[in-house]
Amino acid sequence: MSSLPRRPLVLGLCAVVVLALLAVAAFVRLPFTIMYPGITVNTLGVYDGQRVITITGHPLRQTSGELRMVTIAATPPQDSISIGAALRAWPNPSEAVVPRAAVYPAGQSVAQVNAQDQQEMNQSQQAATTAALNHLKLSPDKVKVGLSLADVGGPSAGLLFTLGIIDELDGNGTGKPGAAGDLTNGAVVAGTGEIDDSGQVSQVGGVALKTKAAARDGATVFLVPQAECADAEAGLPKGLRLVPVTSLDDALSALTALQTGVGAVPACS
Structure with missing residues (x-):
């Protein structure tokens, strides 16, 4: 009586082992998180x-249009992703697989991360208020500004907060409430960028995902820190115009040029 050929038997055993390893790997949790477009909010x-x-x-103006700050979201730290989830997200331009420590630093609890994000948001709001009132030459002793954005942290909304304050107080005019036109010209304008007291705008990261959030929520113009042009152009949604800025003055000049058709509007490329 002849025995079974050894080669098919070995191949069969190898296949079983490989399938078993793949089954186990599918449930292994990786130290990564998936980032994706978050909410946008009209300031x-x-x-x-x-x-x-x-x-x-x-006195305040009646505004039209929208000035949308944008966010990115991430899977929570307790939901470490599987190999399968990572492989599905990797080629998706609307998701980014990053080391978990890049979002949730080692040694910090979720509460500590949230507290730090909130502190950065508070500092951003203070800087935005100072930059806006300085631009309009208004005294903070007389004009009081409150900013409220529950459950959103980080400094990246600074530029859009500043523009919102200016639009409500003055629009694109020169200190005559009610007489000036909107900064947006009735359009949906989104953007990102940290701002300091002097009105300088700095990069914040995550713009390739933020542009997708902006386009999803109807924006046609996206203000981006100039240093992040290349990142913003990666997978840029159709119909969304990038406008690079380095300062509040840049942003105001660009919005005025878009509205009036007078003057150059900067572009990333």
């Missing part, structure tokens, strides 16, 4: 039942 509007910007001590 001229209402979020979570409250106006994002409240101002007292100065």
Whole structure:
């Protein structure tokens, strides 16, 4: 009686082992997180039942259009992703697989990360208020600005906060509330960028995902820190115009040129 050929038997055993390893690997959790486009919020509007910007001590304008700050979201640290999830997300231009420590630093709890994000948001709001009032030559002793954006952290909304304050107080005019036109010309403008007291805008990261959030929510113009042009152009959604800026003055000049058709509008490329 003849025995079974050894080669098919060995191949069969190898196949079983490989399948077993793949089955185990599918459930192995990796030290990575998946980032994706988050919410956008109109700084001229209402979020979570409250106006994002409240101002007292100065006449306000009735604005139109939208000035949307944008965010990115990430899988929570307790949801470390599987190999399968990573492989599915890797080629997706609307997702980014990054080391978990890049979002949740080692040695910090989720509460500590959230507290740090909130502190950065508070500092960003203070800088935005200072930059806006300095630009309009208004005294912070007389004009009080409140900014409310629950459950959103980090410094990247600074530029859009500043533009929102200016639009509500003055639009694109020179200190005559009610007489000036909107910064947006009725359009949906989105953007990102940290701002300091002097109005300088710096990069914040994640713009390739933020542009997708902006386009999803109707934006046609996206203000981006100039240093992040290359990242913003990667997978840029159709119909979204990038406008690079390095300062508040850059952003205001570009928006005025877009509205009036007078003057050059900068481009990334």
